[in-house]
Amino acid sequence: MTARAPLDDRRGRGAVATWAAMLLAAAPLPPMQDVPIRFVAENAGASSPMRLTTDGLAFDVTQWVGVFLPLKGAELLEIDYRVRGIVLLTWGSGDGTTTPAPHSPPWHHEVLKQGAGRATLDFRTTAGWSPERVPFLFFEGAGDVVLTGIRTLPAQGGREDAVRRRDQAIRLAPIRIDHTTINFLDPPVWNASRGIFLLDLLGIAFAVLAVGGSLAWLAIRRRWTPVPFLAVAGVAVALLGDGVFLVRVWPSLALRPRIDAGERLRENLHFSPALGALTALALESVGPDERVGVQAGANDWFGWETLCFHLAPRPCVRVLPAAMVHEGLPGTGRLGADQLDVVVYLNPGAPLLPGFSPVASVGAEAFVARRR
Amino acid sequence: MSFLLAAAAICASGYALLRAIGLATGRSSVDLPLSWFAGGAWVGLASFTARGLLGIPSGPATAIVVLALPAAGWAVARRRVRGLGARGDGGARWLPRPAWLFAPMAAWTAAVAVAVLLHGLATPVHTDDSYRVRALAPILAATGAWNDAARDAIAVAGPVPTYVPSLAWVLGAGIDPVHVSASVVLTFLALLTLLVALGSERGVPEAGWGAAFAITSMPFFGYHSASTYADAWLGMYLAAAFAFLVALARTGAPADAGRAMLLLVGAALVKREGELLVLPVVAVLLAQVAWRERTVRGTLGPIGLLLGAYLLAVAARVAAVGAASAFPFLRAAAERSVGAAPEAAAAAAGEVAQAGPGAGAILLRAMFTDGDLGILWWVFLASLLLLAPRLRREGLAWALLALGMVLAETAASATWLYPQFTLDHGTVHRSLLPVSAAAAVWLAWLLGSPIAPPGRPEAEARRRSRKEPRRRGG
Numbered sequence: 001m002t003a004r005a006p007l008d009d010r011r012g013r014g015a016v017a018t019w020a021a022m023l024l025a026a027a028p029l030p031p032m033q034d035v036p037i038r039f040v041a042e043n044a045g046a047s048s049p050m051r052l053t054t055d056g057l058a059f060d061v062t063q064w065v066g067v068f069l070p071l072k073g074a075e076l077l078e079i080d081y082r083v084r085g086i087v088l089l090t091w092g093s094g095d096g097t098t099t100p101a102p103h104s105p106p107w108h109h110e111v112l113k114q115g116a117g118r119a120t121l122d123f124r125t126t127a128g129w130s131p132e133r134v135p136f137l138f139f140e141g142a143g144d145v146v147l148t149g150i151r152t153l154p155a156q157g158g159r160e161d162a163v164r165r166r167d168q169a170i171r172l173a174p175i176r177i178d179h180t181t182i183n184f185l186d187p188p189v190w191n192a193s194r195g196i197f198l199l200d201l202l203g204i205a206f207a208v209l210a211v212g213g214s215l216a217w218l219a220i221r222r223r224w225t226p227v228p229f230l231a232v233a234g235v236a237v238a239l240l241g242d243g244v245f246l247v248r249v250w251p252s253l254a255l256r257p258r259i260d261a262g263e264r265l266r267e268n269l270h271f272s273p274a275l276g277a278l279t280a281l282a283l284e285s286v287g288p289d290e291r292v293g294v295q296a297g298a299n300d301w302f303g304w305e306t307l308c309f310h311l312a313p314r315p316c317v318r319v320l321p322a323a324m325v326h327e328g329l330p331g332t333g334r335l336g337a338d339q340l341d342v343v344v345y346l347n348p349g350a351p352l353l354p355g356f357s358p359v360a361s362v363g364a365e366a367f368v369a370r371r372r
Numbered sequence: 373m374s375f376l377l378a379a380a381a382i383c384a385s386g387y388a389l390l391r392a393i394g395l396a397t398g399r400s401s402v403d404l405p406l407s408w409f410a411g412g413a414w415v416g417l418a419s420f421t422a423r424g425l426l427g428i429p430s431g432p433a434t435a436i437v438v439l440a441l442p443a444a445g446w447a448v449a450r451r452r453v454r455g456l457g458a459r460g461d462g463g464a465r466w467l468p469r470p471a472w473l474f475a476p477m478a479a480w481t482a483a484v485a486v487a488v489l490l491h492g493l494a495t496p497v498h499t500d501d502s503y504r505v506r507a508l509a510p511i512l513a514a515t516g517a518w519n520d521a522a523r524d525a526i527a528v529a530g531p532v533p534t535y536v537p538s539l540a541w542v543l544g545a546g547i548d549p550v551h552v553s554a555s556v557v558l559t560f561l562a563l564l565t566l567l568v569a570l571g572s573e574r575g576v577p578e579a580g581w582g583a584a585f586a587i588t589s590m591p592f593f594g595y596h597s598a599s600t601y602a603d604a605w606l607g608m609y610l611a612a613a614f615a616f617l618v619a620l621a622r623t624g625a626p627a628d629a630g631r632a633m634l635l636l637v638g639a640a641l642v643k644r645e646g647e648l649l650v651l652p653v654v655a656v657l658l659a660q661v662a663w664r665e666r667t668v669r670g671t672l673g674p675i676g677l678l679l680g681a682y683l684l685a686v687a688a689r690v691a692a693v694g695a696a697s698a699f700p701f702l703r704a705a706a707e708r709s710v711g712a713a714p715e716a717a718a719a720a721a722g723e724v725a726q727a728g729p730g731a732g733a734i735l736l737r738a739m740f741t742d743g744d745l746g747i748l749w750w751v752f753l754a755s756l757l758l759l760a761p762r763l764r765r766e767g768l769a770w771a772l773l774a775l776g777m778v779l780a781e782t783a784a785s786a787t788w789l790y791p792q793f794t795l796d797h798g799t800v801h802r803s804l805l806p807v808s809a810a811a812a813v814w815l816a817w818l819l820g821s822p823i824a825p826p827g828r829p830e831a832e833a834r835r836r837s838r839k840e841p842r843r844r845g846g
Contacts, residue, residue, distance in 0.1 A: 182601060184801040185592055187742045199743045203750040210754055226758040231582075231819045234751040235473060238589045241746050242480055245591045253487060254494040261548050264496040276496070310496070312511045313547050331512045331522030 032078055032151040035071065040150060043070035045096065056080075056148035061087050062365055063347050064140045068096050071152055073131040075165060077121045078151040083112045085143015085363055086274040089119065092126040093133035100128075102138040106186045107178035111273045112145070124166040125173035131155075131162045141274040142363020163193050171198075172244065174251045177270055188244055198244060202237045209233035265310065275303055275346070277362045279310050282344050285360050285368045286314060290341040293319040293326060295348040303346045305329065319343065321350055343369045374545030375554050379408070381439050382536065386411025388442035392449045393674070395630050399464070401569035405562035406631065409612055412559070413638030414442060415539060416531030417685055420641070423518065424688035430516055435542045463575040474578065477585040484588035485564055492557040492598030497549040505529050506643075507552045507600040510538035514547060527693045531685065532609075532641040533602045552600040560597040563587070563608045567813065570615050571820065574622060579820030586812035587611065592744035593805055602643045603802040607809035609639035610650065610778070614771060614810040617657065618817040621767030626671035629661050633678040639806075640682050647686060648701055649806060652777035654682065660770045704789055731791040735783060735800060744801045745808050752815050759818060766821055771814055778807045 041052040045068040050059040059065055071077070077091075090109045094100040108126050110119055121137075123129050139145055155162075170192045175185055188198035213229035258264045262280035269276025286292055292314055294304040308316035308329050317326035317335045325334045343356045347365045352358075361367030386407035390396040395410075396403050418438040422428040468474040497507050509529035512522040526534045537551040564584045571580015587593060596604035613635035620628035636654050640647040658675065665672050689698045696703065729737070739749040756772075763769045782803050786794045794800040 180797075181595070182599060182802075183799065184738075184742065184797050185595065185744050187744075197741045197743070199741050199747065199750075202747055203740060206747060206750050207754055210751075211758070214758060227819055230751065230755050230758060232473060234747065234755075234819070235477060235585070238585070238747045238751075239476055239480065241743070242589050242591075245743075245746075249591070249595075253491050255487065255490045256494060257490060258494040261496070261550065264494060264550065268495045309508065310549065312508075312549075313515045329508060331508075331517050331519055331525055 032076070033154055035150040035152055037147065037150065040069060040071075040147075044068060047099075053146065055082065056146045058144065058146040059139075060144045061085070061139045061141055062363075064138060065145075066099055066102075067137045067139070068094065069135040069137065069150070072134050073155055073162070074135050074152045075122070075124050075162065075169075076153045077123065077135060078118060078149075079121065079147055080116070080118050080149035081112060082116045082146045082148055083114055083143055085114070085141060086277050087112045087139050087141040087143050087145055088273050089121075090138040090140070091121045091123065092136045092138070093123050093129045094136045095132075096134045100136055102136075103179060105178055105180045106173070107176055109176060109178070109270070111270070116148070122169055122173075124169040129166065131159055140272070142366050167192050172247050175245075175248045177252050179271065186248075188241070188248070199241065202241055206233050206237040209236070261310070269306075272302070272306075274362060274366060275306055278344065278346060278366045278368075279307050281360050281362055282307060282311060282342075282368050286311060286342050288314065290314060291335055291339055292316040292342045292344060293335065293337065293340040293353070294344045294346065295319045295350065295353065296346040297348055300346065300348075307344055307346070308332070319353065341371060345369055374540040374543075375551050378540035378543065378545075378551075379558055382411035382415055382539065383407045384411070385414060385439045385442050388446045389414050392442055392445035393630070393634075393678075394449075395627055395634060397573065397627075399569070399573050402566065402573050405566035405569065406612075408558065408562040409566070409609065409635055409638055412532050412536045412555075413609075413634065413641055415439070416533075416535045416641045417637070417681055419513075419535040420526075420531035420692075421684055421688045423513075424523075424692035425684070429518070430513055430542060432543055435539060464573045465575045465577055466572045468577040468581045474581050477581055481564060481581070481584045481588045484594050485561055488560055488594055488598045489557055492553045493550060495553070495598070497552055497600045506533050506602045507549050509534040510536075510541070510552060511547055511549070514538040514541035523692045524697065527689055527698065528644050530602065530641050530643045530646055531688075532638060533605060533643070549600070553598065556597055556599065556602070556605050559605055559608045563612055566612055567615055567816075570619060571816075574619055576622075576817070576820050579618075579817045582816030582820045583611075583615065583813045586746075586748060586816055587809055589746040590744070590748060590805075590808060590812070591746060592801060593809060596802070596805060601802070603805045604809075606639055606642040606646055606649065607806035609635055609642055609646075610653075610806045611809035611813050613639060613650075613653065614775070614813040617653075617771040617774065618768060618814055620660070621771060621817075622821070624664060624767075626661075626674070629657060629671055629675055630678060632657055633675050637678060637681045637685070641685055644699075645701060647682070647689075648699065649778060649781060652781065653774040654679065656770060656774040656777065701785070701789065708789060728795070731787040731794040731800075734794050734797070735786045735804075738801050738804055739808075742801070745804060748808055748812055748815070752811050755815060755818055762818070766818065768814065768818055775807070775810055775814055778810060782807050 037056050038052060041050065041057050044050070046059065047064075047066040048059055050057055050067075088109055089112050090102040090107065092100050092102065092108060104127055106125065106127060108121070112119065121135070123135055170189050173186070175181070190196045190198045190201050210226065210230045210233040213233065214224070214226035217229070218224050254268045258267065262283055265276040265280040265283070269279070282292070292308070292311055294307045294316065296304040296318065304318040308318070312332070315328065315333060315335055317328040319326050319337065325336050327334050337353060340353070343353050345352055345358070345365070345367050352369055355371055356369040357372050358367040358369045383404065384407070386409065387396065387403060389410050390403065390407060397406070415438055418441065419430065419434065422434055422438070423430055428434055505525050506529045509525045510533070512525055513534050533552070533555070537555045540551060541547045564587070567583040567587070568577070568580040571577050571583065593604055593607065613632045616628045616632035616635065620632060633654070636650045636657065639650045658679070661671050661675050686698075739745060763772060786800050786803060790799070792798075
């Protein structure tokens, strides 16, 4: 059994933010303990076959793979992995029988870098976590994954201690950009178990400082001058709120300038890195006057719309198997299958249109094809 | 690079427009950001009117004519039009006091500005919808599409979010959707610059920096400013208009009324709801100007001419998509008024009765508890209560009335017209961005002005001389 400190290898800023959050929110963490991979392999529940190899627990990701780990009540996990391809990891918790909705807010997700890497997963800040639940990992994309090591914190104290640690973790939990972030940010919570929000506390603190200060000044100096108290108290609590927001949002900010559209798509389409890579590949592969059809899954509106949007102004339509004429985004026109020059194939669960063959790919089920 | 060139052309066109109608301030620190706002409004209005009302196709020639017209107008007008006057009340002061309070505020404002700039330009244009009408409309405009679906998309996006990002593409640059977020980012930076510069130019840098700080302390506003959504964009135009509304309260300068009206016309051109959102503010501004007209004549006419631009945009929208589709909110309001609730709203109302807080409670939580808007509404409410007697003295009652009406519109939309989008948290937080940005500006001028009373330095000097011993030497 070895002891190591939690470490976020994903990028430097992520590590800084993780450490800042830990320093600010919680007492130093005790050492983590290795979990035997064989134990995990024998007791995990997975949606796809997994292989126990000499390197670790291996599995292929074509569209998605869900895994329940037999580590009831786990609060923090550190996983070592080796990845080929493009894989997005989502984590949460469940009862071990029903698959949780992986993309529900707050969506905890991280792109696993190619090659060997390590990720630190905090389950306490996921939706509905409790000491009775087991960790749930959800891998999406195109590639293969080997889990080479898993470490967890040993359980400490009783249920009340676990709830207290969860409250501390949620207080400065990172904001992760997801499908609903454009509609609202995850609210800053001071005490989740009691339902106390940070802004309520700051608001009350502001009111006490501003009104109390004004009244005290009135009592002492016989002058009603609330403006300085309103201004100073307002700025002070606003800066406190800003500081909390900065700590929470920092890991999600993309601050490296990216001039090239393909680079932006490859690095920062966080919702779906495989789709970002395929879209960038299509941008680079398709000529400016070529006509594009996208073959995607029956329910995958996000994929084909993203592709057609970024390929504009090239004529681009969604290819439906039974349709005679295929439609694109609103206002962009229609195309028949015989008019297509290029097909972008994105896990449609159907064979590639006849007459086309792959010319560039990001995975077995995600590629760009041209007419032969 | 192509975006920067297009932005420079828009600024130049906007500056010429300001000069042509006598609304330039004569201070470059104010005129430069104001030119971006004015140029964007002009490009949106002229392009949309040309396409929707006159049937002139979009293209390089149309774009060049649109950009050049203000310069031609300036050349003609410089000899013939007196305008509404150039400068404000003078007495510029650039450093806010006290420094210990404003230094961290300025640092935070600058940090948010940099973060929005970098994040906005480094992320692809992606949203929960995979693409966004606001981002697709410029592409449709650049490709000359004007079929039913294209007209709908452009009408929903609004002329400014459609024609400003697409200008470079129309003039020959390759289409890159990042121009959409770049336009929003640049408007955000222009707003911060305008607020700080205007406050300083009017001798109250505390109000200017306070407004910029209040806006950058709304986390959700910052996030939206780095996106392709237009809610914050609408808020930026509205906030800029409110900056001149509150400045008007201090100076009574007719030019400030004109600038406010110009920016309100710009706000009306952002999103489909822009026209209705700014309508009460326009009404209040007209009432305010009419009230002042009793003593200071000659303002109402030019303001009325600017109002014509608003009506032109309305006419172009109706011509593009028809009266029924131009203002779906009015149709929905009529249906609600006669009891025939839209289906979704009725279904949502049923859901509310079964579980969870109502739309009103969610709206209040969005303002005070959820943190998207920071501490703004707490400070606003407390300041309103504690400083109520000052409102009339500071001349801010008119702007407060306008703000109250915009807030009432927002609340009515969230709780009565479209409660389903409040109950599912779909749009309630976004819908609060414009009114919150305007509230931030109003609040900053309320709190910023009395901290450092403007003007009459000689009176201050006299007071000091009576109370303090004269310093000698050193």
